[in-house]
Amino acid sequence: MTEDFETLRGYEPEQGALDGRVILITGAAGGIGRAVARGCGRHGAQLLLLDHDERGLNSLYDEFIAERWPEPVLCPVDLGGVGIENLRQVADAVGAQFGRLDGLLNNAVWMGPFTPFEHYVPQTWGHVMNVNLAAPFFLTQWCMPLLHKAPDPVLLFSLQDASRAYHGAFALAKAGQRAMVDMLAAEYGPESIRPVRVMGIDTGPVETHGRRQNYPGEDPNLHPAPETVVGPYLWALGPNSAGHTGLVLARKTGNAG
Numbered sequence: 001m002t003e004d005f006e007t008l009r010g011y012e013p014e015q016g017a018l019d020g021r022v023i024l025i026t027g028a029a030g031g032i033g034r035a036v037a038r039g040c041g042r043h044g045a046q047l048l049l050l051d052h053d054e055r056g057l058n059s060l061y062d063e064f065i066a067e068r069w070p071e072p073v074l075c076p077v078d079l080g081g082v083g084i085e086n087l088r089q090v091a092d093a094v095g096a097q098f099g100r101l102d103g104l105l106n107n108a109v110w111m112g113p114f115t116p117f118e119h120y121v122p123q124t125w126g127h128v129m130n131v132n133l134a135a136p137f138f139l140t141q142w143c144m145p146l147l148h149k150a151p152d153p154v155l156l157f158s159l160q161d162a163s164r165a166y167h168g169a170f171a172l173a174k175a176g177q178r179a180m181v182d183m184l185a186a187e188y189g190p191e192s193i194r195p196v197r198v199m200g201i202d203t204g205p206v207e208t209h210g211r212r213q214n215y216p217g218e219d220p221n222l223h224p225a226p227e228t229v230v231g232p233y234l235w236a237l238g239p240n241s242a243g244h245t246g247l248v249l250a251r252k253t254g255n256a257g
Contacts, residue, residue, distance in 0.1 A: 003241075005201075005249045011231035017238045019044035022098045022150070024090075024143065026079065026135070027108030029056025032158060032206060035226035036105065036233045041069035043234065048094060051108070052078035073097065079108050079135040080127045087135060091142035101146035103237045106136035106177070107158040114166040125169045132173035137180065148194045155188075156236050157181055159200040159248065178248070185246030197245045199236045203229040204253035 023040055027033040029051035037047055041064050051057050054076045064072050075090060094101055110131040112124045140155060147153035159178055162171040181200040188196040205223040232249045235241055 003244060003247060003249070005203075005232055005251045008232040008235050008249065009229065011235045013043050013234050013238050013240070017043060017240070018234070021045045021102040021237070022048070022094075022100060023103035023105065023237060024048040024050065024075075024094060024101060025105045025107060026050045026139070027158075029053035029060060032203060032226045032229065032233075033105075033107045034060060035230050036107070037072070038063070038227075039230040039234050040237065041072065042067070043238075044070060045103075045237075046070050046098070047072040048075055049073070050075035050077050050079075050090070052076065052080070079131045080110060081130070082135070084134070084138045087139045088142045090139065091146060094143070095146050099146075100149035101143055102150040102152065103154040103156065104140060104143050104147065105156045105158070105233070105237070106140065108132075108135065109158065109160075111162075111170045112168065115168050116166060117168070120168045128169040129173055132170060133176045136177060140180075140184070144196070147196050152239060152242065153196045154237050154241070155184060155196050155198045156233070157200040159202040159250075161202060161250075181248060182246060189245055190243075195245075197236075197241060199241070199244065199246070200248040201232050201236065202248065202250035203232075204251040 018040055023045050025033050025037050025047060028037045028049035030053065037049055037060060040047055049057055049060060049072050057074045057076060061072055061074055077090060108131055110128060112128045136157065147155065157177050157180065160174045162174045164171065178200065181198055185198040188194065188198060206226055206229060
């Protein structure tokens, strides 16, 4: 199969491909994170679901139980306000319960309001950078020993090309995530004594609650639903992406924000 976004949109793992894989997903309560969690659960993965939205996590848990998918572990954590040591506690809890981590998807996102550069508020800067850059950096750092204990570890980032006007700290944080993909792919490549597959996925604009908040006047039918962009994530988190690292799968779109 060709490793490009559009080809992989219809991807479905073979039966049992994700069975028993321990995967931590941040931003799991809604949008892309929820859709990916459902896809992974449907294919037998053991999931840890992290989000600040406890109600969303609980409703997702109920769905897993109703579908008889593996019972997920809920991690109600606000990445915007949590300290670095708290992220270490998340990793410690994963290690204590499962002993390893087969996949980590850094997907949580918070954009903040569109703001001209000269009016950007420091408090917004701090919150945006915590959610979108500091948290994925340090959560990944604390989880790396658990990834090393897995036979086929995957580190995945939900990326976004946000380098445009009024995006403030969000543009810088997302550029930082893209740099992390390159940096970590180089550090943990196939020649490393402890290789980890490192990849990024940029879905382009998707119709989510966050999208509606930031673009309230936009036609809700303009962009795809989260469920339609899950294929590349399932491919990246499963065994069929073996041999690929540093790869970024991006949906080709116009400059739609």
